[in-house]
Amino acid sequence: MSQAQILVVDDEPDIRQLVQEILEDEGYSVQSAKDGESARLLYAQQKPDLVLLDIWMPDIDGISLLKEWSAAGELESQVVIMSGHGTLETAVEATRLGAFDFIQKPLSLAKLLATVRKALDARPHAQAAGATAQHTLQQEPLGTSPAMQSLRNKARQAASHGSPVMITGEAGSGRRTLARYIHHLSAALGEMVIFDHSQAGMEPPLSYLFGSVSNGQPVNGLLDRAANGTLFVPDLPKLSADMQELLNNAIESGSFTAAGSGSQKPLTCRIICSAPEDLERCVRDGQILNSLYFRLNVLPLQVPALRERPEDIPELVRYFSDWFPNQENLPYRQFSVSVQNRMRNHGWPGNVRELRNLIQRLLVLGGNGEISMQEIEEALHHSVADVETTDSGQEALFDLPLREAREQFEREYLTYQLKKAGGSVGKLSESVGMERTHLYRKLRSLGIDPKSVTRGEGKP
Numbered sequence: 001m002s003q004a005q006i007l008v009v010d011d012e013p014d015i016r017q018l019v020q021e022i023l024e025d026e027g028y029s030v031q032s033a034k035d036g037e038s039a040r041l042l043y044a045q046q047k048p049d050l051v052l053l054d055i056w057m058p059d060i061d062g063i064s065l066l067k068e069w070s071a072a073g074e075l076e077s078q079v080v081i082m083s084g085h086g087t088l089e090t091a092v093e094a095t096r097l098g099a100f101d102f103i104q105k106p107l108s109l110a111k112l113l114a115t116v117r118k119a120l121d122a123r124p125h126a127q128a129a130g131a132t133a134q135h136t137l138q139q140e141p142l143g144t145s146p147a148m149q150s151l152r153n154k155a156r157q158a159a160s161h162g163s164p165v166m167i168t169g170e171a172g173s174g175r176r177t178l179a180r181y182i183h184h185l186s187a188a189l190g191e192m193v194i195f196d197h198s199q200a201g202m203e204p205p206l207s208y209l210f211g212s213v214s215n216g217q218p219v220n221g222l223l224d225r226a227a228n229g230t231l232f233v234p235d236l237p238k239l240s241a242d243m244q245e246l247l248n249n250a251i252e253s254g255s256f257t258a259a260g261s262g263s264q265k266p267l268t269c270r271i272i273c274s275a276p277e278d279l280e281r282c283v284r285d286g287q288i289l290n291s292l293y294f295r296l297n298v299l300p301l302q303v304p305a306l307r308e309r310p311e312d313i314p315e316l317v318r319y320f321s322d323w324f325p326n327q328e329n330l331p332y333r334q335f336s337v338s339v340q341n342r343m344r345n346h347g348w349p350g351n352v353r354e355l356r357n358l359i360q361r362l363l364v365l366g367g368n369g370e371i372s373m374q375e376i377e378e379a380l381h382h383s384v385a386d387v388e389t390t391d392s393g394q395e396a397l398f399d400l401p402l403r404e405a406r407e408q409f410e411r412e413y414l415t416y417q418l419k420k421a422g423g424s425v426g427k428l429s430e431s432v433g434m435e436r437t438h439l440y441r442k443l444r445s446l447g448i449d450p451k452s453v454t455r456g457e458g459k460p
Contacts (some may be wrong), residue, residue, distance in 0.1 A: 004120050005046065008032040009039040009062070010054040010082065015105070019052065019112070021440055025425045025450070026113065036060025043069070047076045050119050053099075055083040055090065063093060070097045078119040082107070109437050110199045140181045141174050142319055143312030147304045151178070154301055159185035164251075164296045165272040166236075168279050169303030172353030175274035176234060178303055182272060183230040190229025190269065193222055197238050198429045198436060205242045206259045210250075213260035223256055226269035233273040236296070237287040247271075248292040271296065306351045310344040316352060317343065320359040330363040334370045342373065346380050357422050411446045418443075423450050 006028050010016040013034070020030045031048070033039035036059045043051065055062040062081055069075045081094040084105035094102055100119045103111055141148060141155075158165050159182045167175045176194075183192040200208045211221030222231060233239065239247070250256040251271070255264040273296050275282065283293045306313070317335050325332040335343075348354055358379050362371060414432070421427035425443070428450075429436045443450065 004028050004050065005048040006030045006116070007039065007042055007048040007051045007077075009036070009051060009057070009065075011035055011057045012054075015107070018437070018440055019107070021425070021450075022109065022112070022436065023116065025436075026116075028116075036062070036065050039065060040068075043077070049123060050078045050080065050116065052080050052082055052116075055081060063090065063097070066094060066097045066099060078123060080115055080119055108202070109435070110202050113199075140184075141178050141303070142315055143309055144315060145304075145309040145312045147309050148312060151301065151303065152181075155182050156185055158182055158299045158301065161299070162186075162270050163298040164270065165299045165301060166279070166297040167272065167274045167301050167303060168277050169274070170277060170305050170351055172351035173303040173305055174352050175303055176232065177352075178301065179230070179232045179272045179274065183232075183270075186230070186270070188229045188270065190227050191225070192230040192232055193226040193269075195222060195231065195233040195239075197235065198426070200240075200243065201433075202435055204259065205240060205246055209243060209246050210256045211258040211261075213258055218258065218261070221258060223250065223267065223269060224265070228268050229270075231269045231271050233271065236273045236275045236279075237282045239288075241289070244289045244292050248289055248295060251292075251295045277302070306348040306355065307346075313344045313355070314340050316355055317359065320356050321363070324360055324363050330360070331368065333363060333366060333368070336370055339371050339373060339376050342376055342380075353422075360422075407446065410442070411448060414443060414446065415448055418448070418450055425450055 006023055008016055008019050008023070008030060009032070010019070011034055016032045016034065020032050023030045031042055033042050036057050039051075039053070040060070042048075053062040053066065062083075066075075066079055066081070069079075075098045079094075079099045081090070081099050081102045082105060083090065083102070090102070100122060101115050103115055141151060143149075155178060165179070165182060167178050169175050180192060204212075206212070207219070207221060209222050211224050212219045233247075246256075250267050254267050256267060257264050275288075279288075279293075279297075282288050283290060306316075317340055321333065321335060324330040343355070350357070362375060362379055366375060414428070417432055418425075418428050421431060425436060425439060429439050432439070434442070
């Protein structure tokens with residue numbers, strides 16, 4: 001899949017490395033430059049889609065570099081200016097020279113990612129390119145089993161209505177794919193916007209959901225972005241009590257009011273949520289507001305676990321073993337009938353996500369030719385081995401000083417969780433409940449490299 005190319009220019013090594021890691025974790029291809037001259041060379045070699053450009057650098061300041069590119073008619077990239085000493089005059093000058101936006105340090109992760117997305121979306125032909133890329137994504141839940149045929153039929157019926165949909169199922173079973181499928185089939189004019197639990201924890205609930213007014217300027221919230229489209233809320237029980245109250249009130253009244261604003265806006269998006277199979281228990285235990293549950297559980301759909309439909313495994317294997325070579329240039333390898341039969345007899349506690357990650361790992365780390373039975377056996381037992389190794393050395397851990405024991409536990413815990421997250425720091429942030437900027441610093445302080453963990457080099 002084609003990745004957006006981003007150039008990060010900053011003379012502070014910690015900021016440069018942190019921003020690069022965050023953006024790479026989001027799926028972007030990132031290069032970095034420590035000064036203006038390095039940025040000038042990299043820009044000339046390969047025009048990036050976006051430049052994050054610091055103003056104050058030891059040789060050439062960012063405004064001068066932007067002015068140079070603009071005067072030469074070479075400003076083919078979107079440019080976002082970064083500065084810890086920004087002024088209104090600087091922002092105006094940067095915009096006049098062709099910069100897309102101006103963000104201040106210390107950088108807010110939510111602001112940074114939102115600005116990057118907006119800048120890339122605003123590129124010429126970006127919308128058409130995005131539509132083409134969308135065809136490479138899995139557009140519907142796969143499988144010819146009776147359970148999956150029935151689920152797709154129900155999804156098509158749900159898509160023809162605007163009522164809320166509640167999708168239940170085990171983690172990794174494909175709840176988000178089903179939500180995307182329903183949105184794709186619907187007549188919605190807007191996009192499908194996904195509630196980000198980690199990002200929501202960094203902002204006031206009212207501002208994140210409803211938006212705000214800052215210095216007289218409106219700042220869109222999640223419901224604004226999802227207007228005439230779909231708001232997807234994954235893992236509903238993770239929603240904070242305050243956020244549940246706000247969402248419940250918006251659905252009840254059919255409107256919402258941004259923070260700092262006196263005017264109401266109509267609620268025009270459809271809401272799709274996902275939740276674990278024991279949804280009713282979550283309601284009884286108070287994890288989900290009772291009234292919100294009844295407002296959202298209008299059209300309930302349940303995604304079956306992969307172990308309940310083993311006849312679908314060959315189709316999933318074919319799909320992912322073709323998808324990774326076509327979209328990520330991984331080598332193609334064949335899965336024999338005997339290997340597929342062995343996969344059909346596996347319990348798949350991680351469901352489709354586990355199968356997808358397993359195939360990706362075999363294509364990345366394996367050799368050439370057909371997948372052997374030994375390879376598949378080792379891959380299927382990989383997660384079991386990870387769990388078992390966490391018990392070894394526990395006695396020795398208790399003999400360490402508290403600080404060393406805590407660091408060792410944090411290192412092993414985060415490495416284990418990172419492997420479960422497939423190397424994604426974004427998913428790790430959500431699973432451990434830690435804000436991403438702090439998490440990157442913690443991983444670095446413990447000597448954990450997310451990339452080496454996915455290659456199997458990290459300590460278990």
